[in-house]
């Protein structure tokens with residue numbers, strides 16, 4: 001029997017769409033407007049979002065918790081052999097791998113950005129604290145490798161979502177917008193009460209404050 005299951009709580013949905021907007025804004029600000037200050041500011045917003053998602057993966061709604069989408073090789077093989085038999089809500093095993101790789105690529109892009117220098121007057125706040133060899137390695141990765149890897153992975157992510165939506169008639173985008181999916185009633189719903197949402201506001205504020213303090217510390221010790 002199927003029923004309406006809350007898969008993505010509001011904080012996870014807001015995290016997702018804020019991440020999409022801030023990554024796009026960060027890339028557009030450097031590639032189109034060549035505005036490094038805004039490029040970095042959007043990067044700092046992404047840092048706060050990633051930190052928040054890390055914490056939310058421990059205390060967030062059921063399907064947002066990392067323990068509930070921890071992918072295993074045997075689950076992945078089972079899913080690949082019989083995708084139609086997969087009845088759990090949340091990310092399927094391939095989606096879980098993809099999310100882990102995507103978050104890691106974004107994290108790497110951020111960390112190398114902090115240590116990059118554009119040789120035109122702008123450098124990330126980590127550059128005064130590391131050797132010039134590390135700065136050039138970080139810059140090379142950030143500008144020549146990382147941006148393309150991330151772009152490739154984002155395209156793969158969107159293609160996978162489009163395939164599931166159009167070919168498999170699985171309304172994943174609708175679920176990332178409304179939070180709900182029609183699933184086997186044995187699936188637990190993610191908690192998404194007012195109390196949970198206020199907890200998310202508090203945690204995001206703390207994550208932003210931590211990002212701010214870290215940046216200030218890097219700045220004052222330079």
Ligand code: HEM
Nearest residue numbers: 016019020023090091092095099102154158161172173176
């Ligand atoms: C810069 C572009 C994007 C990035 C970095 C990104 C990143 C992510 C991440 C990290 C997740 C995991 C959510 C979580 O558990 O916290 C996710 C899931 C998802 N994203 Fe995106 N996303 C992007 C663009 C899009 C777009 C354009 C769409 C659709 C129009 C989309 C639809 C979805 C859907 C439906 C899921 C849930 C997949 C599932 O049910 O397993 N994403 N995305």
Ligand code: HEM
Nearest residue numbers: 026027030040043044109110113114116117118124143147
């Ligand atoms: C996930 C977040 C980020 C993304 C997606 C991103 C993406 C990019 C892209 C697409 C470029 C253009 C490379 C080119 O010219 O072809 C770039 C350059 C650059 N970014 Fe980022 N970036 C991010 C975070 C940051 C952060 C936080 C900083 C530092 C505060 C930073 C510092 C730089 C610098 C200094 C360059 C110039 C590198 C050069 O001219 O060789 N980035 N970034």
